[in-house]
Amino acid sequence: MTELSKNGAAVDESAAAQRPEAFLEVRDLKVHFPTDDGLVKSVDGVSFSLEKGKTLAIVGESGSGKSVTSLAVMGLHRLGPRGKNVRMSGEIWLDGKELVSASPDEVRKLRGREMAMIFQDPLSAMHPYYKVGDQIVEAYRVHHDVSKKVARARAIEMLDRVGIPEPAKRVDGYPHEFSGGMRQRAMIAMALVNNPELLIADEPTTALDVTVQAQILDLIRDLQKEFGSAVIMITHDLGVVAEIADEVLVMYGGRCVERGPAGEVFEQPQHPYTWGLLGSMPRIDRETSERLIPVKGQPPSLINVPSGCAFHPRCPYADIPKGNVTRTVRPELEQVSTGHWSACHLPTEDRQRIWTEEIAPKL
Amino acid sequence: MSETKKTDEAAIPQQTSASEGSADREVLLRVEGLTKHFPIKKGILQRQVGAVKAVDGIDFEVRKGETLGVVGESGCGKSTMGRVITRLQDPTGGKITFEGQDITRLSTGQMRPLRRDIQMIFQDPYGSLNPRHTIGSIVSAPFRLQGVEPEGGVKKEVQRLLSLVGLSPEHYNRYPHEFSGGQRQRIGIARALALKPKLVVADEPVSALDVSIQAQVVNLMDDLQQELGLTYVIIAHDLSVVRHVSDRIAVMYLGKIVELADRTSLYEAPMHPYTKALMSAVPVPDPKRRGQKNERILLRGDVPSPIAPPSGCRFHTRCWKATEICRTTEPQLIELRPGQRVACHHPENFADQAPQDTVLLSAAKEASELVPDAVVADAPAETKPAAAGDEPAAEEKPAGDKEPAAEEKPAAKDTASEQAEGSEATASEQAEGSEATASGDASKTAVPETAASKTPAAEPAEAAEPAEDAASAEAVAEAADTAPAPEAAEAAAAAETAGEKTGPGAKSTPGKATGKAAKKTPGKPATGTGSEESSGK
Ligand SMILES: Nc1ncnc2c1ncn2[C@@H]1O[C@H](COP(=O)(O)OP(=O)(O)OP(=O)(O)O)[C@@H](O)[C@H]1O
Ligand SMILES: Nc1ncnc2c1ncn2[C@@H]1O[C@H](COP(=O)(O)OP(=O)(O)OP(=O)(O)O)[C@@H](O)[C@H]1O
Ligand code: SF4
Ligand code: SF4
Ligand SMILES: [Mg+2]
Ligand SMILES: [Mg+2]
Numbered sequence: 001m002t003e004l005s006k007n008g009a010a011v012d013e014s015a016a017a018q019r020p021e022a023f024l025e026v027r028d029l030k031v032h033f034p035t036d037d038g039l040v041k042s043v044d045g046v047s048f049s050l051e052k053g054k055t056l057a058i059v060g061e062s063g064s065g066k067s068v069t070s071l072a073v074m075g076l077h078r079l080g081p082r083g084k085n086v087r088m089s090g091e092i093w094l095d096g097k098e099l100v101s102a103s104p105d106e107v108r109k110l111r112g113r114e115m116a117m118i119f120q121d122p123l124s125a126m127h128p129y130y131k132v133g134d135q136i137v138e139a140y141r142v143h144h145d146v147s148k149k150v151a152r153a154r155a156i157e158m159l160d161r162v163g164i165p166e167p168a169k170r171v172d173g174y175p176h177e178f179s180g181g182m183r184q185r186a187m188i189a190m191a192l193v194n195n196p197e198l199l200i201a202d203e204p205t206t207a208l209d210v211t212v213q214a215q216i217l218d219l220i221r222d223l224q225k226e227f228g229s230a231v232i233m234i235t236h237d238l239g240v241v242a243e244i245a246d247e248v249l250v251m252y253g254g255r256c257v258e259r260g261p262a263g264e265v266f267e268q269p270q271h272p273y274t275w276g277l278l279g280s281m282p283r284i285d286r287e288t289s290e291r292l293i294p295v296k297g298q299p300p301s302l303i304n305v306p307s308g309c310a311f312h313p314r315c316p317y318a319d320i321p322k323g324n325v326t327r328t329v330r331p332e333l334e335q336v337s338t339g340h341w342s343a344c345h346l347p348t349e350d351r352q353r354i355w356t357e358e359i360a361p362k363l
Numbered sequence: 364m365s366e367t368k369k370t371d372e373a374a375i376p377q378q379t380s381a382s383e384g385s386a387d388r389e390v391l392l393r394v395e396g397l398t399k400h401f402p403i404k405k406g407i408l409q410r411q412v413g414a415v416k417a418v419d420g421i422d423f424e425v426r427k428g429e430t431l432g433v434v435g436e437s438g439c440g441k442s443t444m445g446r447v448i449t450r451l452q453d454p455t456g457g458k459i460t461f462e463g464q465d466i467t468r469l470s471t472g473q474m475r476p477l478r479r480d481i482q483m484i485f486q487d488p489y490g491s492l493n494p495r496h497t498i499g500s501i502v503s504a505p506f507r508l509q510g511v512e513p514e515g516g517v518k519k520e521v522q523r524l525l526s527l528v529g530l531s532p533e534h535y536n537r538y539p540h541e542f543s544g545g546q547r548q549r550i551g552i553a554r555a556l557a558l559k560p561k562l563v564v565a566d567e568p569v570s571a572l573d574v575s576i577q578a579q580v581v582n583l584m585d586d587l588q589q590e591l592g593l594t595y596v597i598i599a600h601d602l603s604v605v606r607h608v609s610d611r612i613a614v615m616y617l618g619k620i621v622e623l624a625d626r627t628s629l630y631e632a633p634m635h636p637y638t639k640a641l642m643s644a645v646p647v648p649d650p651k652r653r654g655q656k657n658e659r660i661l662l663r664g665d666v667p668s669p670i671a672p673p674s675g676c677r678f679h680t681r682c683w684k685a686t687e688i689c690r691t692t693e694p695q696l697i698e699l700r701p702g703q704r705v706a707c708h709h710p711e712n713f714a715d716q717a718p719q720d721t722v723l724l725s726a727a728k729e730a731s732e733l734v735p736d737a738v739v740a741d742a743p744a745e746t747k748p749a750a751a752g753d754e755p756a757a758e759e760k761p762a763g764d765k766e767p768a769a770e771e772k773p774a775a776k777d778t779a780s781e782q783a784e785g786s787e788a789t790a791s792e793q794a795e796g797s798e799a800t801a802s803g804d805a806s807k808t809a810v811p812e813t814a815a816s817k818t819p820a821a822e823p824a825e826a827a828e829p830a831e832d833a834a835s836a837e838a839v840a841e842a843a844d845t846a847p848a849p850e851a852a853e854a855a856a857a858a859e860t861a862g863e864k865t866g867p868g869a870k871s872t873p874g875k876a877t878g879k880a881a882k883k884t885p886g887k888p889a890t891g892t893g894s895e896e897s898s899g900k
Contacts, residue, residue: 033541035536035537035541036536037533037536037537038533040541059573060573061573061575061576062529062543062544062545062546062549062571062572062573062576063542063543063545063546064543066543067543067544068543120544120571121487121488121489121544121547122487123487123489123490124489163666165438165665165666165667165668166665166668166670169668169670177401177415178438179437179438179441179442179443180437180442180486180487180566180567181437181438181600182437182438183487185437202544203544203571206567206570206571206600207437207486207567207570207600208437208600209434209435209436209437209600209641210600210602210641211436211640211641211661211662212436212437213600214659236545236571236572236573236574236577237601238574276575277573277574277575280574280575280577280578281574281578281603291582291585292577292578292581292582292607293578294575294576294577294578294579294582295575298526298529298531299529299531299576301531301533303533
């Protein structure tokens with residue numbers, strides 16, 4: 001917390017001059033958690049921007065910092081049990097306001113209305129002993145001066161839109177009486193109830209079957225069309241990414257390793273981790289191979305993050321770049337084509353050769 | 364793993380009843396006529412006014428060493444089925460046989476020795492981990508509770524398990540809230556696999572994992588199956604994962620199994636229209652094909668309620684092939700082709716089972732508008748030409764005459780039951796709700812109404828705090844699940860220990876609160892795990 005204000009003050013000085021054009025801009029965001037075993041560098045220098053009406057998909061390894069990044073944008077690390085124990089720096093600009101240095105109260109006012117989040121764990125976002133409907137009603141009434149009755153009608157409408165059968169009846173159920181997917185949809189209803197301008201959806205469809213999933217994606221698209229909302233979609237479901245994303249950001253070990261237009265990242269991925277990720281996917285439109293091929297090795301420690309490129313202990317190409325750079329120098333994001341960035345020391349020729357000869361044929 | 368000589372013997376006679384063609388392996392688990400209804404109670408008198416028929420009469424068997432995949436729409440009863448076959452919840456009816464032993468009515472105490480062999484990976488990793496316990500103690504709990512001392516000691520074994528699922532020693536002393544979603548899911552997997560159980564029911568085990576770690580976990584489960592002959596029932600939405608891991612797949616719809624077939628048949632020649640619709644909707648990870656939905660079968664209409672399921676075939680309100688017989692007569696799950704059981708009067712990819720019944724219900728006609736032409740054309744010749752071409756007059760008439768009535772009936776029933784059930788939370792629901800608070804601030808329970816206005820929704824992260832407390836109620840249940848407590852006292856005791864180890868998120872006196880609440884409020888915790896019986900009655 002002290003860090004925060006220190007940092008915030010520093011930011012304020014130059015802030016006016018640096019005010020970005022984009023609706024959302026995140027600059028060099030760091031979120032670290034001190035623990036008994038050491039400082040966990042969950043997010044370690046992530047930057048991206050997002051325009052209204054667009055969708056950014058964040059993909060990446062489990063534990064790579066996707067949720068922590070989005071909770072930071074929502075200003076949620078400072079609250080609850082985590083709040084006491086987090087170190088945050090960098091800048092988060094939402095619609096011209098800087099949030100890292102803003103007071104919790106200012107951020108709270110934005111939350112729900114201007115920005116809303118679909119949480120990865122429905123149970124962590126829903127109160128177990130209040131009726132699902134009441135929770136949506138409250139979320140709505142915080143930002144809308146309407147009667148309970150009106151808000152209730154709105155809650156039922158939202159439950160209906162996310163495909164809960166018999167919403168008028170289910171509105172009075174408790175979270176534990178919902179199935180996993182129903183809980184997830186109830187939370188989606190809660191996040192969308194105020195038509196937020198920025199929607200962060202953290203794995204919004206993991207518990208949903210494909211039909212409902214399609215319905216939810218349509219709903220999000222509607223929101224974008226109608227209100228020009230910007231959407232951050234965190235998902236490991238690359239089918240969903242292909243379906244909805246304009247841009248893709250790939251995270252590994254608390255950092256962004258690749259970023260670019262969705263089509264390009266799928267067709268011309270540039271980073272060895274992205275290659276590994278695409279290569280380990282079971283696909284329904286392909287033959288069932290006998291065994292899936294995970295990226296070899298273990299996820300990196302976020303306390304003792306591997307030196308240089310965090311991916312080097314697992315990267316089959318770590319020895320190609322000359323000298324010992326992969327192990328000593330942290331690769332910065334570099335533009336490989338318009339709007340397409342990758343953080344890797346591999347020389348362009350090698351990268352292209354490996355992609356066309358070794359990787360692409362196997363995908 | 365050298366136990367259960369008795370049960371092994373008992374399994375032998377069981378085999379004789381295996382009737383299906385491809386049953387070359389011994390049956391490990393047999394489920395017959397299984398039902399699970401959640402009563403809907405109303406008023407101070409707690410009169411039962413209806414029931415959520417979450418699982419409504421299913422039959423299947425799981426053979427030793429195989430993987431049975433279970434798929435189906437959200438809310439169709441998959442998790443409930445999983446919790447009932449692992450006996451974390453009591454079935455309402457039917458029979459469950461594990462290794463030849465009837466376990467349908469075993470008490471929690473009687474189930475205890477079997478807990479080692481039957482494990483469940485929960486769909487909601489957050490709810491199933493005790494927030495006050497470190498990961499090290501959560502994953503070593505099965506060893507403690509079953510009194511198993513692995514070679515090299517518990518800690519070493521736990522660290523080995525953690526590394527198998529891609530977690531590291533630096534995670535050992537951390538608490539659940541300090542993990543990512545996928546990491547929590549893997550903790551649940553490590554815990555379930557710790558004692559190398561015979562049967563693992565895995566509810567969405569890899570849904571929160573990126574594809575690489577997903578592959579690692581899938582391979583791990585595969586290896587254990589190869590080495591130790593583990594048997595899995597895997598519930599999942601991701602059809603490409605299901606296809607990859609399953610030997611056979613059961614498709615559920617509204618509390619019933621509508622198709623049960625080996626993997627290849629199901630993916631290549633699904634017979635039930637619902638299966639076909641399900642398969643058609645899988646997004647393909649390729650942006651070039653974005654928006655290319657012409658092959659997708661959109662299901663029309665609402666998902667029907669499990670409280671008042673449609674008559675006859677439950678899918679008839681949304682099926683594009685539905686005829687009168689579908690509305691009146693429930694199709695039985697029968698083996699149409701070796702290894703492929705289907706419950707449908709007019710299956711796809713197979714001879715019509717009711718060729719005399721050719722007139723489509725009007726809902727079906729509307730439904731077929733959303734079905735790609737290719738699929739409609741695929742429909743068995745008997746159904747379509749007859750309905751559309753041959754006898755135009757005949758077609759029109761029954762449609763006009765019968766339809767309204769047909770349509771009205773289920774609808775009317777629905778509203779009736781809607782009224783009857785009312786919508787207030789019943790006392791039992793309240794009790795259940797408050798059970799969840801058990802370890803939390805007990806006073807909050809007393810005033811749900813006022814507290815509710817304190818908007819948990821608006822401040823999710825703050826809400827996360829009580830939610831964590833609530834989770835520990837489940838965690839208590841979870842502790843009880845690994846070693847189910849036969850007595851309420853024991854559950855409370857378990858709760859107390861759960862409370863003692865105060866984690867970072869812990870509140871004032873969780874231990875006491877838990878104990879008290881557990882005694883006061885009967886009812887089931889959300890996961891309906893072990894403590895259900897002990898505290899319930
Ligand atoms: N409060 C905390 N204290 C310590 N470490 C934490 C804390 N919260 C998160 N972490 C760690 O930070 C890393 C990033 O977590 P995050 O939840 O952002 O992962 P994620 O990318 O969302 O993964 P997943 O796909 O599994 O949800 C993880 O390795 C996690 O263990
Ligand atoms: N404790 C309960 N009380 C009342 N109804 C319940 C309870 N548990 C489950 N249900 C209802 O039973 C039905 C089946 O729920 P279940 O959790 O088994 O679905 P599911 O197939 O696992 O769905 P999902 O894919 O969304 O997880 C749902 O309608 C649900 O609301
Ligand atoms: S920088 Fe080196 S180690 Fe890192 S991804 Fe590129 S080649 Fe691999
Ligand atoms: S054809 Fe009839 S029996 Fe078959 S799924 Fe459709 S409605 Fe059910
Ligand atoms: Mg996450
Ligand atoms: Mg479920």
